[in-house]
Amino acid sequence: MSVNENYQRAKKDYEKWGIDVDQVLEKLKSVPISIHCWQGDDIGGFETNQQELSGGIDVTGNYPGKATTPKELRGDLEKALSLIPGKHRVNLHAIYGETAGKVVERDQLEPKHFQNWVNWAKEHGLGLDFNPTLFSHPKADDGLTLSHPDKEVRDFWIRHCIASRKIAAYFGAELGTPALTNIWIPDGYKDIPSDRLTPRKRLKDSLDEIFKVEIDEKYNIDAVESKLFGIGSEAYVVGSHEFYMGYALKNNKLCLLDTGHYHPTEVVSNKISAMLLYSDKLALHVSRPVRWDSDHVVILDDELREIGLEIVRNDALDKVMIGLDFFDASINRVAAWTIGTRNMIKALLYAMLVPNDYLKQLQEEGNFTERLALMEEFKTYPFGAIWDYYCEQTGVPVREAWLEDIQSYEKEVLSKR
Numbered sequence: 001m002s003v004n005e006n007y008q009r010a011k012k013d014y015e016k017w018g019i020d021v022d023q024v025l026e027k028l029k030s031v032p033i034s035i036h037c038w039q040g041d042d043i044g045g046f047e048t049n050q051q052e053l054s055g056g057i058d059v060t061g062n063y064p065g066k067a068t069t070p071k072e073l074r075g076d077l078e079k080a081l082s083l084i085p086g087k088h089r090v091n092l093h094a095i096y097g098e099t100a101g102k103v104v105e106r107d108q109l110e111p112k113h114f115q116n117w118v119n120w121a122k123e124h125g126l127g128l129d130f131n132p133t134l135f136s137h138p139k140a141d142d143g144l145t146l147s148h149p150d151k152e153v154r155d156f157w158i159r160h161c162i163a164s165r166k167i168a169a170y171f172g173a174e175l176g177t178p179a180l181t182n183i184w185i186p187d188g189y190k191d192i193p194s195d196r197l198t199p200r201k202r203l204k205d206s207l208d209e210i211f212k213v214e215i216d217e218k219y220n221i222d223a224v225e226s227k228l229f230g231i232g233s234e235a236y237v238v239g240s241h242e243f244y245m246g247y248a249l250k251n252n253k254l255c256l257l258d259t260g261h262y263h264p265t266e267v268v269s270n271k272i273s274a275m276l277l278y279s280d281k282l283a284l285h286v287s288r289p290v291r292w293d294s295d296h297v298v299i300l301d302d303e304l305r306e307i308g309l310e311i312v313r314n315d316a317l318d319k320v321m322i323g324l325d326f327f328d329a330s331i332n333r334v335a336a337w338t339i340g341t342r343n344m345i346k347a348l349l350y351a352m353l354v355p356n357d358y359l360k361q362l363q364e365e366g367n368f369t370e371r372l373a374l375m376e377e378f379k380t381y382p383f384g385a386i387w388d389y390y391c392e393q394t395g396v397p398v399r400e401a402w403l404e405d406i407q408s409y410e411k412e413v414l415s416k417r
């Protein structure tokens with residue numbers, strides 16, 4: 001049977017539950033995923049005076065073919081995007097600027113250093129998002145940045161964050177879609193602190209300084225990302241969840257929830273509905289923590305499905321800005337992007353093909369038997385046939401056919417680097 005024949009048959013199964021599958025696919029096309037550029041080069045970036053990765057994050061593996069220039073990285077992203085259905089965004093870090101061989105300090109970065117990215121994004125109809133980079137830098141060597149006891153260090157990073165927001169606003173103005181600027185800092189202590197409050201006060205003050213510079217939300221939207229621990233900040237992280245949740249709510253900023261930044265049994269899917277009661281928008285870094293914040297490639301596991309369900313059943317596709325954050329250097333990096341992003345989209349599609357209103361009604365009626373029965377049965381509904389059709393319809397390879405593209409790309413491009 002052809003992809004279309006399978007689709008027509010599968011569609012009938014969903015239609016019995018009042019699900020308009022054609023409409024679902026139209027809607028899915030309009031949901032952008034922000035694809036993180038840093039999977040392509042192991043968070044190296046292109047600074048002229050490039051430093052080793054720091055900040056308590058780590059990329060393991062030495063699979064050949066990583067991008068070593070902006071052109072290579074863009075080429076690899078293009079390849080991945082050609083295998084992923086829908087129109088998406090690309091998420092950049094400040095270390096991916098292009099400064100023509102000159103050393104430009106991070107607090108001196110300007111929109112012109114990202115002009116090539118903007119031209120490229122225009123050419124490919126992509127939105128861009130942004131992150132100041134507060135790691136892999138001598139001024140972050142002791143693991144402290146915006147909460148540093150030394151005012152000079154703090155001021156440097158404050159200037160960098162302000163410069164970053166201006167760069168993001170340039171993306172927003174040029175591309176006609178606001179850029180999300182996400183601030184994540186590594187600040188914390190390896191061992192038990194004797195004072196948890198003072199660094200948090202300093203971080204709060206630094207953030208106030210950064211956001212004092214007003215930027216129209218038409219161009220730039222600010223987010224702050226919390227963390228539980230990092231390598232070297234096992235005992236204490238200044239920007240904890242409670243810290244940023246309070247800050248974001250009070251200052252009308254977005255909380256960015258990274259799925260790897262919580263206790264092992266604490267899940268982001270369970271936070272979305274609670275946070276959306278108090279905030280109009282939320283941002284996500286979808287990752288896969290294996291035993292720790294390991295940033296494995298996202299797979300279609302229970303938590304990813306649950307995240308998709310929470311976004312869809314709460315009618316929050318316009319409220320949750322979905323970004324990815326994983327980095328695996330032990331496999332083909334273009335494949336990593338493709339697998340993780342396709343899975344994120346699959347999770348959304350899966351959620352859109354569940355009779356969410358009826359399941360809610362069952363819960364209200366206390367009919368937990370039927371609720372569980374249907375939630376389980378829907379797991380084996382012919383979701384794959386709908387996904388295959390979506391891929392075919394959007395002009396990307398169906399099922400594992402994309403692997404052939406990756407294999408030839410590896411042979412013709414990656415292996416020659």
Ligand SMILES: C[C@H](O)[C@H](O)[C@@H](O)C(=O)CO
Pocket residue numbers: 038043057131184225227258285293325
């Ligand atoms: C490179 C990213 O900004 C970084 O991964 C951050 O988002 C994070 O999640 C740190 O653990």
Ligand SMILES: [Mn+2]
Pocket residue numbers: 184225258285325
């Ligand atoms: Mn993250």
